[in-house]
Amino acid sequence: MPQIADDSRAGADTAARILDASEWLFAEHGFEGTSMRMITTRAAVNLASVNYHFGSKEALFQEVFRRRLAELNRLRLEALNRMEAESDGTALKPSQVLEGFFGPPLEMAADTEHGGHTFMRLLGRTYTEPAEFVRKFMAIEYAEVVERYTVALYAALPDVPKAEIVWRLHFMMGAVSYAISGIDALALLTGHFDDDPALLKPRLTAFLLGGLRAPLPEPLKVSAGK
Amino acid sequence: MPQIADDSRAGADTAARILDASEWLFAEHGFEGTSMRMITTRAAVNLASVNYHFGSKEALFQEVFRRRLAELNRLRLEALNRMEAESDGTALKPSQVLEGFFGPPLEMAADTEHGGHTFMRLLGRTYTEPAEFVRKFMAIEYAEVVERYTVALYAALPDVPKAEIVWRLHFMMGAVSYAISGIDALALLTGHFDDDPALLKPRLTAFLLGGLRAPLPEPLKVSAGK
DNA sequence: GTATGATTCAAACGCTCGTTTAAATGCAGT
DNA sequence: ACTGCATTTAAACGAGCGTTTGAATCATAC
Structure with a gap:
């Protein structure tokens, strides 16, 4: 050692x-x-x-995650702290919360020179690869950021039930993770994909905002407002 | 043999x-x-x-996919054929197209008795696992369904540029794939998830519809309408 | 220049991997 | 009962795996 x-x-x-x-x-x-x-x-x-x-090989794997995830979540918390300081106690807009949470990973994914893109691909596929030893480690690494951002989302969307917000955060993480790690998968499916990659972030953000603010599903409207 | x-x-x-x-x-x-x-x-x-x-092990892997994917895409094409036959040539509603495309995998994912749920978890993680030999195979297996459904989506959303629709289909597939394969991942992150799993489909559908019909992102509005 | 401790190196460890082999078994049709 | 063929079985194959070892090499402080 x-x-x-x-x-x-x-x-x-x-x-x-x-x-x-x-x-x-x-x-x-x-x-x-x-x-x-x-x-x-x-x-x-x-x-x-x-x-x-x-x-060991496992310890190396964890270290690969640690150095990038620490940076990623630091940026997310910094952004949230900054925005909350500037808002004088009023709730943030949903678009601001999304920008704070998904901006850093999307910018990291766009960085093909310092390995950021590589790591985001790795992160995306690790979500669905349930290696026990890395799941527990990620839960710890993510705990604070998820807690802070769900609270911010509750405040930004006071009319949406909290359980619904958690679900939609889940859906959004899927769309983002997939958009980053599986880009060539869609290229295979559709063929034509000579589009400007710099447009990914605005495209994705618009999509996420639409989903986040969508009307509640029918089966929930009656018993909503928890 | x-x-x-x-x-x-x-x-x-x-x-x-x-x-x-x-x-x-x-x-x-x-x-x-x-x-x-x-x-x-x-x-x-x-x-x-x-x-x-x-x-071989590889051939077994492909056969695991073939038997389920063939069934899945058969259901999707059947649903689309049925809906188009009933619409007398008028364009389908976006919600109908989504139901036809994402209904079968979501119902397969809800079936925990005949291995459907297991396979959808496998499918979700395989999207991000770029094993060369299975990517080409999936591209072939998916070609017809993706082609037919993108055309249906173009007609259902005549005001949205086609490139945008392809992107949003991509985002939606990510959200669905992730929602199916990574459910316990979010449970780890947030802790409380004693919610009714039967509500996943309406929740996800509402989210997807919101994203699909979201306003166009700013950088595109000027040069849109391709 | 020599002692010290961190780092690199080539080689080997025991083990599991996917696959192959050849013999044993099961099950028709005659 | 016997033949022919599909299937199952136990055993072994060479290759690659993650890890460990002990000696060689390097940098630094005296």
């Missing part, structure tokens, strides 16, 4: 190269489909260095 | 047991995470019988 996780040391760049290589490989082939030898070959480091620097 | 793929023969029930067992295991652990020995143990058959009946 290395002494400390310090960036200004000898093996620092080895560890970083492993993280970048494995991030891409995990996104491309999944956790089980990525072998240690694939990682160390791509990173151009010795096979044993993954275990030396991270302890 | 078995002579023919006939249900009324000696090994028919062995093949069916393998399909059911592997469907569940693939959904639970993914393709790479599921081993031949896990499958044959769960199906209570001999290890070699997978290769005997299906040829």
